[in-house]
Amino acid sequence: MDEEVFIIEKKRIAVIIPEPLKDQLKNMSDELGVSQSQLTVLAIQSLVANYESKGKQVFLDLIQKH
Template identity: 45%
Template sequence: MEMEMEKKDKPTRLTVYLPENARTDLLRISKETGLSQSQLVVLATHSLIANHKEIGNAIFSDLLGLKL
């Protein structure tokens, strides 16, 4: 059981392609906060997951122009 838990918690690599303006903003935020771009992406991902668990797909309504 302990071995299974370690596997689940081990970080895995994910390649993400960002629009240039998003990458520029991410770099700026990284410099302002002292956090690496990877750390910021991980934090944003955790936030997305927590928000999705809380309110579901409605979190995307503003971004996608949906009426939910």
């Protein structure tokens, strides 16, 4: 049986974040055994999915929480 292989081109992006947030990301990464890069991609995927379903409201929700 032949398996389909999907190749997704990846791009690199530099993100500057506050040190406390970076520390929290590292702690999550260590605790979960998942790379910081993978966690960042998951967070971005979640944000995009929320934006696609809620539109601009997702940003209002995030701003109101902080």
